[in-house]
Amino acid sequence: MKFIKSTVCASLILAITACGDNESAQTYISKAESQIVEKQDSAAIISLKNALKLDAKNAQARFLLGKLYLNMGDAENAIKEFERANKFKFSVDQVLPLLARAYMLAEDDEAILALAPQEKQLSTPSTQYLAYKVMAALRTDNKALAQETVEAAFSVSESDGYSMLANAYLAFFEQKLDRASTSVGRILVATPDNVDALMLQGQIATAQNNYALAVESFTQYLKLQPNSGRAQIFIADSLVKNGQFDEAEKIADTILAKVPNRPFCYISKQWFDLKRKIMNRLVV
Known part of the structure; x- marks a missing residue:
């Protein structure tokens, strides 16, 4: 009898503890949501x-964390969190577009199409x-799918x-630069x-x-997107092409300081044509 009572008590304690944990988790999530509104992203990540x-x-926590990473330009961590949120059945309406964007930043076109x-x-x-999806189709040489998807967006x-962006991607791929530029300009007027x-x-x-506009x-x-290494490389590349070598060198120093021992195999070929310190310091 004592054994039965002890077992029941233990079960009740576990149940109460579990409820307490869930409430605490939700408290942290609510705190994170307030921090996000206040633009305290680092604190929100900790929460x-x-x-x-x-x-x-907790699918909601996974989704919010993925969104924070994505907003910073951290595609790798965003993908991990969105995939988990998706696995734990968070709203597909909210997860799918952002997961697709994270895949796009990681240039994982097959993963986008697999959605x-x-x-x-x-x-x-x-x-x-x-x-x-249009971008992924174009990068995998499926222009027919890209055109079909633009029509679906329209x-x-x-x-x-985003419908205009889909069309601009297609126009850019077709080298219709003026049309692509006009579409992008309209988007940025409405949403800078x-x-x-x-x-x-x-x-x-x-x-x-x-190149001035590119910079x-x-x-x-x-x-x-402050964690986007890709954007830093594009800025420096544009500065080099615009003859602003000193400014480009400062960015290279910033990149190298962050990851001094990692080779930059993905840096564009233009980097290696330079005869300045910026090139001499790169490890390949």
């Missing part, structure tokens, strides 16, 4: 990690997701920013902080030899 220590399968089955689970079509709304449009604007400007676009992108 969410504390929540996950108590409830590792197609989940696309059918969306309550309404996502033009943001469709824009990234069927939702031709004036939506659209990071994907800023990145494309910089790439279009580079193709048009407008401006990539610099604005980096302000919004």
Whole structure:
């Protein structure tokens, strides 16, 4: 009898403790949400990690953490958290577009295209997701799918920013630079902080030899996505092409200081044509 009572008591204690943990996890999540509103992203990340220590399968915490990483330009960690949020059944309407964007930043086009089955689970079509699908289709040489996806985005709304971005991706791929530039310009007038449009604007400007605009676009992108090493490389590359070697060298020093022992195999070939200190310090 005593054994039965002890077992029951132990079970009750475990149940109460579990409830307490769940409440504590939600408290950390609520705290993180307030910190996000106040733009205290580093503090929000700590709060969410504390929540996950108590409830590792909390899909909301995983999603919010992934979103913070994505907003910083940290694709690798964003992918991990969004994939977990997706696994734990967080809203597909919220996860799918952002997971696709994280895959795009990581240049994992096959992973974007593999999301197609989940696309059918969306309550309404996502033009943001469709824009990234266009990019993935173009980078895998499937122009037919890209065109079909642009049409799908336009069927939702031709004036939506991401529908226009999808069309701009296609125009850029087809080397219709003026059309692509016009579309991106319209997007940025309506939403100046659209990071994907800023990145494309910089790439279009580079193709048009407008390196001053390229530097401006990539610099604005980096302000919004501060952990983007790719953006830093694009800025430096544009500065070099614009003859601003000293400014480019400062950025190279910043990059090298962060990862002094890692080879930069992904740096564009233009870097290696320079005869300045910036090139001599790179490890390849």
